[in-house]
Amino acid sequence: MGGLYLGSRLEFLRASQNQDGGWGYFPGKQSWLEPTAYAMLALHAAPGSDAASDRAWQLVRSWELADGSVRPGVEIADGTWVTALLVTLACIRQVHDENVARSVGWLLRVVGAEHNLLMRSFSYFNLLKTKLDVSHEGWPWRDGNASWIEPTALTLVALKKAARHFPSAELDRRVREGEELVLARRCSDGGWNCGNPNVLNFDLPSYPESTGLALVGLQGRNAKELAAPLEVGRRFRAETKSSLAKAWLAIALRLHGQNPGTQAEDAWASSDILLAALEALAHPEGNYRLLGTGGRA
Amino acid sequence: MNRRLFLTVSGAAVAGTYAGMKLEKPPKLPDGPAGASAVSIQRARSYSDDLVSRMLEGIQQCGLDPRGKRVLLKPNLVEFDSSTVINTDAAVIAAAVEVFHKLGAAEVKIGEGPGHRRDTLDLADDARYRSTIPRFESIFTDLNRDDVSPVANFAGESRFYFPNTVLAADLIVSLAKMKTHHWAGATLSMKNFFGMVPGSVYGWPKNKLHYLGIPESVVALNRQFRNTFAIVDGIVGMEGNGPIQGTPKPAGVLIMGRDLVAVDATCCRIMGIDPEKVDYLRLAADLGHVHEGRIQQRGETVAQVRTNFALIDAYKNLRLA
Numbered sequence: 001m002g003g004l005y006l007g008s009r010l011e012f013l014r015a016s017q018n019q020d021g022g023w024g025y026f027p028g029k030q031s032w033l034e035p036t037a038y039a040m041l042a043l044h045a046a047p048g049s050d051a052a053s054d055r056a057w058q059l060v061r062s063w064e065l066a067d068g069s070v071r072p073g074v075e076i077a078d079g080t081w082v083t084a085l086l087v088t089l090a091c092i093r094q095v096h097d098e099n100v101a102r103s104v105g106w107l108l109r110v111v112g113a114e115h116n117l118l119m120r121s122f123s124y125f126n127l128l129k130t131k132l133d134v135s136h137e138g139w140p141w142r143d144g145n146a147s148w149i150e151p152t153a154l155t156l157v158a159l160k161k162a163a164r165h166f167p168s169a170e171l172d173r174r175v176r177e178g179e180e181l182v183l184a185r186r187c188s189d190g191g192w193n194c195g196n197p198n199v200l201n202f203d204l205p206s207y208p209e210s211t212g213l214a215l216v217g218l219q220g221r222n223a224k225e226l227a228a229p230l231e232v233g234r235r236f237r238a239e240t241k242s243s244l245a246k247a248w249l250a251i252a253l254r255l256h257g258q259n260p261g262t263q264a265e266d267a268w269a270s271s272d273i274l275l276a277a278l279e280a281l282a283h284p285e286g287n288y289r290l291l292g293t294g295g296r297a
Numbered sequence: 298m299n300r301r302l303f304l305t306v307s308g309a310a311v312a313g314t315y316a317g318m319k320l321e322k323p324p325k326l327p328d329g330p331a332g333a334s335a336v337s338i339q340r341a342r343s344y345s346d347d348l349v350s351r352m353l354e355g356i357q358q359c360g361l362d363p364r365g366k367r368v369l370l371k372p373n374l375v376e377f378d379s380s381t382v383i384n385t386d387a388a389v390i391a392a393a394v395e396v397f398h399k400l401g402a403a404e405v406k407i408g409e410g411p412g413h414r415r416d417t418l419d420l421a422d423d424a425r426y427r428s429t430i431p432r433f434e435s436i437f438t439d440l441n442r443d444d445v446s447p448v449a450n451f452a453g454e455s456r457f458y459f460p461n462t463v464l465a466a467d468l469i470v471s472l473a474k475m476k477t478h479h480w481a482g483a484t485l486s487m488k489n490f491f492g493m494v495p496g497s498v499y500g501w502p503k504n505k506l507h508y509l510g511i512p513e514s515v516v517a518l519n520r521q522f523r524n525t526f527a528i529v530d531g532i533v534g535m536e537g538n539g540p541i542q543g544t545p546k547p548a549g550v551l552i553m554g555r556d557l558v559a560v561d562a563t564c565c566r567i568m569g570i571d572p573e574k575v576d577y578l579r580l581a582a583d584l585g586h587v588h589e590g591r592i593q594q595r596g597e598t599v600a601q602v603r604t605n606f607a608l609i610d611a612y613k614n615l616r617l618a
Contacts, residue, residue, distance in 0.1 A: 209414075209415060209416065242414070242416040
């Protein structure tokens with residue numbers, strides 16, 4: 001399946017799983033939820049990978065906290081943005097128990113702190129250093145901080161997937177709000193950066209990887225609305241020097257039914273586990289569809 | 298509360314707070330710790346100069362002895378754009394690796410955790426780190442994705458996580474770039490420590506630091522990590538809308554010292570910025586010396602190398618008289 005490119009990445013992932021069932025960002029390092037989640041997605045349904053995935057799933061479930069959030073790694077005490085990744089994994093694994101419901105509830109409770117009354121007031125009176133639309137509710141990296149594109153996009157994927165089993169008006173509203181936030185934070189050059197398009201009246205440039213993630217989060221939006229950003233994504237995919245960005249853009253373009261262009265077929269030659277997983281997902285025969293949401297919630 | 302009343306009340310509150318902040322006169326800067334701090338200014342007109350000799354001279358002038366120490370070099374690696382001056386130049390890092398080995402360090406590692414871009418290894422490739430620095434991959438750690446351990450009571454947080462590579466170092470050398478900064482006025486050796494906060498825990502950008510306050514976070518990081526040295530790459534700095542979109546500014550200097558507050562204050566004076574007006578330096582005045590009279594300048598003098606960096610409108614008030 002997938003030849004040398006996909007095969008060598010999946011083999012690297014299998015070989016670099018930690019004893020505790022998780023994956024670190026690099027072989028032999030502490031297990032973290034982020035590389036574990038993407039490794040699980042990359043290996044999903046691959047022959048001989050079920051046991052590895054089950055062990056990983058057990059580990060990440062042990063990181064669920066009572067408030068519904070999920071710890072990002074073995075050493076970290078509090079829950080973060082990775083809660084969205086656990087919900088996505090749970091939906092793919094058809095797990096819809098009380099703990100997952102609590103995690104969905106946590107995602108619905110958490111709102112980027114820039115949406116608070118004081119910041120909206122500052123924004124209204126044009127007193128912010130950033131030209132930032134703070135009227136929409138997105139998601140932060142950590143509860144109590146501001147919304148950014150990546151955690152918002154990943155939470156949009158999680159909630160759109162969870163909508164079928166945990167439907168609510170609030171979920172629908174937060175998905176709409178999150179999408180509006182992403183659209184409002186688009187940079188003047190047509191793509192997205194981390195989530196801050198202008199500082200002190202200077203427009204900031206967009207980043208290819210953030211553009212890919214934003215497009216993944218915006219699945220299901222009107223095709224006309226996304227035509228220009230998708231064009232930017234195709235251009236970034238051809239030009240970027242970032243392997244991570246190439247992978248996210250390929251995933252995004254494929255999920256939007258577009259051809260991301262030529263696919264390198266080189267064997268894996270790095271130690272970066274997250275990158276290996278994302279490149280495997282992004283391959284035409286990879287599992288990129290697992291991040292598909294089939295439209296809006 | 299209806300919308301009109303809300304806007305009136307919140308507007309008055311916001312305007313009052315804002316006016317109060319603007320009118321408040323900054324308190325007198327404290328004298329700082331006892332004694333004086335040595336800061337070396339070495340001329341280096343290009344990256345092909347003999348940077349090793351310049352660094353050896355500067356380190357000797359500042360009395361640093363790294364023998365037997367585990368040294369972590371912390372460059373400023375920010376963006377994919379090898380045609381500009383955003384990142385600490387690879388030649389400076391390669392020279393520092395050689396210098397600390399020559400001086401008998403037990404080990405020399407390089408670590409960085411960029412604030413916005415996640416693909417640190419490709420960033421390093423694009424910045425020519427891999428091709429310029431011998432054995433780069435074996436000595437480099439992506440601090441955003443390193444193993445971490447908790448530290449108690451950092452900046453008012455009961456638990457804060459730092460990369461194990463940072464916690465294990467006996468000496469952290471800030472290999473910063475001399476740049477203006479649209480949030481802090483200038484970004485030099487002290488703010489460079491933002492890259493030691495792991496993105497895997499705090500995100501990209503490390504927004505937790507923004508909520509703690511940028512000047513407050515700069516100072517907290519420098520209070521937490523005290524076994525430090527600075528080598529600031531001012532050979533070609535960045536002026537205007539730094540730290541990313543500014544323009545190259547040749548200053549032709551390397552600035553070195555054990556007191557990072559004094560190093561940054563000296564860099565500011567070289568850039569034509571009044572360090573006493575830079576918030577984080579005011580807050581750090583108990584950690585090191587901002588006052589010119591308490592800094593023993595070695596090598597060149599500030600007057601010999603001063604070259605005003607262009608400042609955006611929001612920071613014109615920082616200009617040194």
